Amino acid sequence: MKKTWWILMLAVVLGLGFYGVATADTLDDIVKNGELRIVCQTQGTPFSFIDKNGKRTGYAVEVANLMGKEMGVKVTFLDYDWDGLLPALLSKKGDVLAADMTPTLARALKVSFTQPYYYTGSIIFTKKGSKFKTIGDCNKENVNVAVLLGSTGEADAKRVLPKAQQKAYKGGGPLLINAVIAGHADIGVNDDTAVVGQMAEFPPGSIEILPGQLSKLPLAFAVRSDDARLVQWINLFFDWIQNDGRQEQLLKYWVTTLDWKKDH
Amino acid sequence: MLEYFNFRVIFESYPLFMKGFLSTGWISLISLFLSLVVGTLACAGRLSKSRFFSTPAAVYIETIRSTPLLAQIYFFYFGLPSLGLRVPELQTGILALTLNSGAYMAEILRAGMQSVSTGQIEAGTSSGLNYFQRLRFIILPQAIGVTIPPLLGQAIVLVKDSALLSLISVMELTRAGQVLTSERFMPAEGFFTVAVLYLILYFMLKFLSIWWQKRLIFRQAV
Numbered sequence: 001m002k003k004t005w006w007i008l009m010l011a012v013v014l015g016l017g018f019y020g021v022a023t024a025d026t027l028d029d030i031v032k033n034g035e036l037r038i039v040c041q042t043q044g045t046p047f048s049f050i051d052k053n054g055k056r057t058g059y060a061v062e063v064a065n066l067m068g069k070e071m072g073v074k075v076t077f078l079d080y081d082w083d084g085l086l087p088a089l090l091s092k093k094g095d096v097l098a099a100d101m102t103p104t105l106a107r108a109l110k111v112s113f114t115q116p117y118y119y120t121g122s123i124i125f126t127k128k129g130s131k132f133k134t135i136g137d138c139n140k141e142n143v144n145v146a147v148l149l150g151s152t153g154e155a156d157a158k159r160v161l162p163k164a165q166q167k168a169y170k171g172g173g174p175l176l177i178n179a180v181i182a183g184h185a186d187i188g189v190n191d192d193t194a195v196v197g198q199m200a201e202f203p204p205g206s207i208e209i210l211p212g213q214l215s216k217l218p219l220a221f222a223v224r225s226d227d228a229r230l231v232q233w234i235n236l237f238f239d240w241i242q243n244d245g246r247q248e249q250l251l252k253y254w255v256t257t258l259d260w261k262k263d264h
Numbered sequence: 265m266l267e268y269f270n271f272r273v274i275f276e277s278y279p280l281f282m283k284g285f286l287s288t289g290w291i292s293l294i295s296l297f298l299s300l301v302v303g304t305l306a307c308a309g310r311l312s313k314s315r316f317f318s319t320p321a322a323v324y325i326e327t328i329r330s331t332p333l334l335a336q337i338y339f340f341y342f343g344l345p346s347l348g349l350r351v352p353e354l355q356t357g358i359l360a361l362t363l364n365s366g367a368y369m370a371e372i373l374r375a376g377m378q379s380v381s382t383g384q385i386e387a388g389t390s391s392g393l394n395y396f397q398r399l400r401f402i403i404l405p406q407a408i409g410v411t412i413p414p415l416l417g418q419a420i421v422l423v424k425d426s427a428l429l430s431l432i433s434v435m436e437l438t439r440a441g442q443v444l445t446s447e448r449f450m451p452a453e454g455f456f457t458v459a460v461l462y463l464i465l466y467f468m469l470k471f472l473s474i475w476w477q478k479r480l481i482f483r484q485a486v
Contacts, residue, residue: 083446090449110449150446167353167433170442182345184353 026095026227034073038064039094042079043172046197046254047100051264059254060098060221063117066246067096067237081171083150086111089222095230097222100191102152112225114234116218118251120193122156124210127180130187135212138187139163146176146185153189156214161189173198181206191217193255200258273450274457277440284440285461291354291436292423292465295361299422300415302362303369310374321370328367334428336360341432357429365422372418376411377403408480416473423465437461 030036040048040060047060056077068075080088082099089097089111100120103113126132138145143164147154154168167185169175176188177198188195192213199207223230241247253259274281309321328336337360344351351359380403388398430439437458444454 083442086449087445087451106447107449149442168443169433170431178342182342183350184341184345 025229026224027230027233030073030095030230031071036064036068036071036073036075036096037094038075038077039085039088039097039099040064040077040079041085041099041172042081043174044082044099044194045173045201046193046260048077048079048098053264057264059250060100062250062254063241063247064096064098066241067234070237070240082148082173083170086150086222089224092224095223095227096234099221100193100219101222102217103220103222104152104155107222110225111222112227112231113220113222114231115238116220117238117247118193118219118255120191120217120219121213122153122189122215122217123192123195123213124187124189125177125180125195125199125207126187126210127183128205128208132187132210135160135210135214138210141165143187144185146179146188148173148176148190151190152215152217153191157189160214174201177202177207189214193219196258197255200261270450270453273444273448274453277444277454277457280440280443281437281457281461283435284437284458285465287435288423288426288437289465291358291361291426291429291434292419295358295365295426296419296422298358298362299365299369302366303373306366306370307373307377310370311377324363325367325370328364329371333360333364333425334431336364337428337432353429353432353434357426357432357434361422361426361429364425365418368418368421369415372411372414373407375414376407379410380406409477412473412477412480416469419469419473420466423469424462 038061040056040058043049044058046058048056048058051057056079061077064077065075078088078094085097085099085101086107088094097111100118101107101113103116107113124132124135124138132138132143139161141163143161145157145161145164145166147157147166147168149168149170154166157164157166164187167179169179173190173194176185176190177195179185180188181202187210192209195207195209199209221234223234238247241250306321306325309317310325312318312321337357340351340356340360341353344356384402384406385398388402393401426436427438429436430442433439441451441454441458445451448454
């Protein structure tokens with residue numbers, strides 16, 4: 001009986017010891033396992049998409065690859081629809097969410113966002129030659145607005161075009177452009193950077209963007225709320241690539257111009 | 265973990281879930297009825313002696329059964345407008361569901377009809393009954409009892425397939441769960457409630473089919 005007691009105590013102590021090790025944080029786990037798992041969009045040009053060579057690339061993907069190089073680990077990408085990104089991060093499918101996501105206050109209740117790496121804004125786009133020329137034209141009863149489920153575009157459309165009918169699609173930005181071209185929606189609302197990048201994949205001149213920004217939106221990466229060290233590391237990483245010009249170069253190639261079109 | 269399960273949000277979102285539940289119910293009901301009509305016609309065509317009817321029916325059934333429903337929905341919603349024919353979401357969804365289930369119903373009905381033993385048909389022919397009389401007095405009464413369980417199975421599949429309509433922005437039950445996920449970041453609460461409501465729909469269909477079966481089964485021929 002005494003021997004059993006000591007073995008039991010030993011097991012409890014060892015078990016508690018392992019429990020202590022198990023609460024090492026995500027950054028340590030990434031370095032220990034040698035793998036950085038990134039949650040990104042399936043088709044979100046120009047941030048994360050499959051290029052014409054069948055490879056996954058984009059601004060967020062290239063920045064994540066740089067992050068992996070600086071950490072000394074390999075990078076794995078798991079892709080989801082737009083509204084599946086946050087659930088994937090929260091359910092630990094990945095450790096960092098790398099996309100053109102805006103740190104809204106509602107989202108910040110659930111995850112921690114890094115500092116912004118770029119500022120964009122919501123714009124309205126429509127089929128070329130349609131009768132919608134200004135934002136005022138669009139705020140009418142029988143206008144159909146295509147938005148992405150769970151995006152800032154959805155919130156902006158509700159705020160700026162309260163009279164119009166909303167159609168929220170689940171998927172990615174190109175779905176909205178498809179809907180507008182097919183005529184299922186008269187206009188679409190999405191980020192400037194996303195629409196410009198995705199327009200390039202459709203026949204030129206099929207879509208035109210209305211003048212005027214509906215909102216100013218910062219873009220950032222995200223991690224789970226209790227990964228404080230990881231978010232600090234990523235912020236430091238953003239500082240480094242801002243100061244040595246790599247971020248400026250990447251933004252110019254992927255986001256502010258269509259230079260990426262030449263190779264991808 | 266269950267202490268984080270937020271029942272309050274589920275009660276607050278009750279109107280959203282009810283809207284989705286009723287929408288799924290209506291869409292499934294209409295599609296079910298229409299697909300029975302389409303299925304009966306396709307089955308009749310398939311069993312017809314003349315190739316003028318049997319070939320198009322066979323082509324329809326085989327094409328639908330060999331392609332995924334999601335591909336069919338996307339084809340009708342995004343593909344047809346580029347060919348000049350634009351149909352709004354709800355109608356596109358009902359069309360896709362009807363055509364899809366119609367093909368499967370046609371095969372179920374065909375199996376039911378062919379399950380009536382040929383002895384019965386021969387007895388009917390030798391008794392002087394013509395095709396329609398045989399159909400009405402001998403084949404259909406025996407076939408219907410056999411086909412009700414598989415038809416119920418297909419009806420349940422139809423209700424679950426209607427979830428795919430959420431991808432073309434139709435407001436239905438699965439979309440209600442998606443809205444809760446994307447606006448309040450609560451996939452567990454959202455989809456658990458959605459699953460319970462689908463279960464309720466399943467039991468409603470099941471009781472309907474049991475009642476229908478009791479009414480329609482005639483005495484089996486010895």
